[in-house]
Amino acid sequence: xxxxxxxxxxxxxxxxxxxxxxxxxxxxxxxxxxxxxxxxxxxxxxxxxxxxxxxxxxxxxxxxxxxxxxxxxxxxxxxxxxxxxxxxxxxxxxxxxxxxxxxxxxxxxxxxxxxxxxxxxxxxxxxxxxxxxxxxxxxxxxxxxxxxxxxxxxxxxxxxxxxxxxxxxxxxxxxxxxxxxxxxxxxxxxxxxxxxxxxxxxxxxxxxxxxxxxxxxxxxxxxxxxxxxxxxxxxxxxxxxxxxxxxxxxxxxxxxxxxxxxxxxxxxxxxxxxxxxxxxxxxxxxxxxxxxxxxxxxxxxxxxxxxxxxxxxxxxxxxxxxxxxxxxxxxxxxxxxxxxxxxxxxxxxxxxxxxxxxxxxxxxxxxxxxxxxxxxxxxxxxxxxxxxxxxxxxxxxxxxxxxxxxxxxxxxxxxxxxxxxxxxxxxxxxxxxxxxxxxxxxxxxxxxxxxxxxxxxxxxxxxx
Amino acid sequence: xxxxxxxxxxxxxxxxxxxxxxxxxxxxxxxxxxxxxxxxxxxxxxxxxxxxxxxxxxxxxx
Numbered sequence: 001x002x003x004x005x006x007x008x009x010x011x012x013x014x015x016x017x018x019x020x021x022x023x024x025x026x027x028x029x030x031x032x033x034x035x036x037x038x039x040x041x042x043x044x045x046x047x048x049x050x051x052x053x054x055x056x057x058x059x060x061x062x063x064x065x066x067x068x069x070x071x072x073x074x075x076x077x078x079x080x081x082x083x084x085x086x087x088x089x090x091x092x093x094x095x096x097x098x099x100x101x102x103x104x105x106x107x108x109x110x111x112x113x114x115x116x117x118x119x120x121x122x123x124x125x126x127x128x129x130x131x132x133x134x135x136x137x138x139x140x141x142x143x144x145x146x147x148x149x150x151x152x153x154x155x156x157x158x159x160x161x162x163x164x165x166x167x168x169x170x171x172x173x174x175x176x177x178x179x180x181x182x183x184x185x186x187x188x189x190x191x192x193x194x195x196x197x198x199x200x201x202x203x204x205x206x207x208x209x210x211x212x213x214x215x216x217x218x219x220x221x222x223x224x225x226x227x228x229x230x231x232x233x234x235x236x237x238x239x240x241x242x243x244x245x246x247x248x249x250x251x252x253x254x255x256x257x258x259x260x261x262x263x264x265x266x267x268x269x270x271x272x273x274x275x276x277x278x279x280x281x282x283x284x285x286x287x288x289x290x291x292x293x294x295x296x297x298x299x300x301x302x303x304x305x306x307x308x309x310x311x312x313x314x315x316x317x318x319x320x321x322x323x324x325x326x327x328x329x330x331x332x333x334x335x336x337x338x339x340x341x342x343x344x345x346x347x348x349x350x351x352x353x354x355x356x357x358x359x360x361x362x363x364x365x366x367x368x369x370x371x372x373x374x375x376x377x378x379x380x381x382x383x384x385x386x387x388x389x390x391x392x393x394x395x396x397x398x399x400x401x402x403x404x405x406x407x408x409x410x411x412x413x414x415x416x417x418x419x420x421x422x423x424x425x426x427x428x429x430x431x432x433x434x435x436x437x438x439x440x441x442x443x444x445x446x447x448x449x450x451x452x453x454x455x456x457x458x459x460x461x462x463x464x
Numbered sequence: 465x466x467x468x469x470x471x472x473x474x475x476x477x478x479x480x481x482x483x484x485x486x487x488x489x490x491x492x493x494x495x496x497x498x499x500x501x502x503x504x505x506x507x508x509x510x511x512x513x514x515x516x517x518x519x520x521x522x523x524x525x526x
Contacts, residue, residue, distance in 0.1 A: 210521070301512055304505045311502055323485060335491060339498035342479040347506045352520035354509060359521070 003028055004169050005460055008074050008223045011169070015062065015073050022055035022062070022073035022118065029075040029120055033167050036463045040143045040165055042158040044080050045087055046121040051075075054118050069116030071230055078172040079159050080122035081129060081205040082106040082214075091205035092125040092155070094138040095321055095328040106203025107235045108172060108214055115230040120168055123158030127330035129174060129207040130314055130337065131155055132182045132402035133384075137330055141384050144187055145461035146427060150381035153183030153402065156217070160187035163217050166460025170218040170227050174204060176211045177306055178376075178406025181418040184217055185376035185430025186402075188420040189458045190224050190447065191217045195437045196413025197242030200235030208313040209240065210352070211306060211410060219458040221448040224417070225250040228440065242438075249441045253448040260442060262290040265374040265434075268299035269405055272392050276423040277375035283421060284373050284431045287455050288446055294365055294372055302358045302408040305351035307400075312348045315340025332399065359412055366436035371446045375405050376418045376430030409434055417443040419456035431456075472500050 003011055003025040014020040030048050037043045058073055078084065081091040083102035090096050105113065113119065124142045126134050134142040134157025142157040144150040145165040152161040156173030160183030163171050173180040175193040184191030192215045199214050206212055216227040232246040264285045270278060284290075296302070315322075318329075319341045326334060378391045378401070388395045389402075396404070409416055414437060418430040433450075435442040450456035476496050480487060487495065 298512070301509050304509050307505060308502065308509070319483070323483065326491075335494040336498045338485070338495055339502055341483065342476065342499060343502065343506075347510065349520060350509055350512075350514070352522075353514050353518050354512065355521035356518055357514055 002032060002166060004032070004075050005166050007220060008071060008169060008226050011074055012068060012072055016068055020073070022058040023052070025073045025075060026051050026055040026118055029168070033120060036165060036167060039148060039463050040145055040161045041140045042123050042142050042162040042165070042167070043077065043121045044090060044124050044139050044158070047084065047119050051118045051120055054113065058116055069114070070226065071112060072116035074117045074170070075120050075168045076112060076117045076170050076172070077120045077123050077159070077162050077168050078109060079125050079156050079174055081125065081174060082109055082122070082172060083203040084109060084119065084122060087122065089205050090122070091129065092127040092136055092139065093330065095325065104203070107200040107237065108231055109203070111231050111233060112227070123162055123171060125158055126155035127333055128314065128318065128337070129155040129176060129179055130333045131399045132178065133399050134158065134183070135332065135384060135399070137332060143384070144381045145463060146188060147381065149383055151186065151384050153186035153377070153381065155179040157183045159217050160184055160189055160191070163189050163219060164458070164461055165463055170216050170223055173215060173217055175213045175215060175410060176208045177310055177410055178403030180215050180217060181376045181406045181416060181430060181432060182403050184418040184420070186381040186428065188428025189217055189219050190221055190420065191215065191418040192224050192228055192440070192444070193410060193416045194228065194440055195242070195415045197240055198244065198415070198438065198440070199231050200238040200241050202235055202237040206317070208310045210309050210313060213410065219460060221253055221417070221444055221451050222250070225253055225444050244438055247438070247441065249444050252441045253444055255445055257288065257445065257449050260371060260445060261369045262288040262371045262373065262446065263292040263294040263369040264290050265296060265372050266293040267295040269374040272404055273375045273378040274391060276380060276425070276429055277378060280421040280423070280429050280431050281373055281375055283455060284419070284450055287450055287453050288371070288373070290373060292369065294369060296362055296408065298358060298361065299408045301354060302411045303404055305354040306407040306411040308343060308347050308351040311336070311340030312343040315343065355411060362412055363436070370435060370439070370442045372434040374432045374434065376432045377402055378405060380423055380427040380429045406432065413437060415440040415443050417447040419447045419450050420458045421456060470503070472496060472503055
């Protein structure tokens with residue numbers, strides 16, 4: 001039995017009943033990763049020694065009769081922009097391969113380890129988190145478990161592929177403009193991008209301070225919620241964290257949808273996608289009794305603003321290295337970063353002011369609706385190496401545009417769950433369930449309802 | 465007044481000097497492609513009439 005295929009609750013029960021030990025979970029997981037990772041290229045580092053030590057501590061606790069922590073013996077892995085003590089933090093970049101090892105874990109990794117989860121390693125991503133495909137020239141492309149010739153999406157592509165292949169129960173990713181929701185959509189799993197400022201980012205390598213979020217990816221809403229609950233908490237080291245009390249959501253998932261008002265995002269979100277994405281939204285909308293279409297005026301300008309803020313802040317962060325060691329850069333991103341570093345201040349400031357304007361236009365809409373539905377990506381996973389996709393009659397660069405429907409939402413900082421549906425052709429595609437700030441519970445309840453109805457499902461792909 | 469079409473090649477060349485970059489022709493051409501794409505996106509944003517009392521989002525609180 002593959003322990004990574006059990007739900008977190010069932011794994012805990014098996015552990016408590018003595019049917020499994022953390023050590024057995026660890027050895028099975030490491031062997032599975034060793035065997036199957038070469039097909040998908042998700043891991044850039046496997047932390048076997050650490051995982052065995054963590055498992056040993058848990059098994060001692062269990063033998064002594066100590067209570068089991070909430071994520072006891074649950075195998076996970078993290079995008080390689082999270083600090084893990086003893087290893088250099090790569091952020092997908094060859095540039096950082098020789099940097100000193102991190103001294104301590106990122107805050108989120110500490111939370112998960114303290115909750116009993118077992119870290120199996122670090123995962124591939126687009127270099128610098130700048131891209132939506134995880135085609136990394138140095139570490140190789142991560143392959144989509146549903147079709148190994150296709151992209152996993154990005155930038156948290158390794159995080160999505162590892163979960164979709166059933167090699168870990170959950171993973172951590174980051175989302176600046178869609179980097180959790182895009183790979184969750186293309187790999188057919190659930191992903192949660194919480195409200196901006198909800199979870200601490202400290203100890204993760206930044207890309208765009210104004211927009212970066214972190215969050216979990218999993219194959220069920222129950223697992224997603226349990227991991228999210230473990231990640232909550234105040235971190236005084238994160239200056240961007242919101243001063244909101246924690247709100248545990250796991251116990252709320254079973255509530256029915258009574259009273260939850262659902263709408264569909266029209267306009268831009270229906271225009272810039274293909275028929276498969278529109279069909280997925282229609283299916284979710286019907287199941288959730290969506291009763292209204294909502295239009296976000298200026299959504300395209302919101303996307304543009306997020307694009308400019310990302311290019312400018314990201315370009316500025318990497319400018320010194322772009323000048324001193326350009327040969328160490330990802331060739332697919334180098335000149336894009338440099339162009340960002342040249343953006344006039346007037347464009348950047350206009351984009352930041354536009355963010356306030358867009359917020360003032362959109363937040364009042366939540367007086368009449370609790371959850372909004374939109375496609376997570378314009379289309380399903382494209383072949384590795386393909387440069388452009390034709391959407392709405394326009395050829396768009398995949399690396400920069402696969403997140404175009406996610407960007408306006410993270411620009412607002414709204415919480416979103418991406419839920420996996422299937423296209424007629426069999427490939428997965430995600431639908432965003434979006435709520436008002438700090439209403440992660442509403443997104444997750446709607447996601448759980450779609451899961452109970454069998455509309456959103458994320459069975460692990462068997463690679464053997 | 466007819467719309468102004470900026471000479472982005474000249475702008476990028478100036479910025480290359482300002483930022484003390486050393487680029488070969490291939491990189492310069494790719495840089496111009498990337499910058500022109502951003503500039504095309506920025507044009508409608510810069511034309512959007514924001515209220516003159518509207519502030520930047522700052523340290524954003526959702």
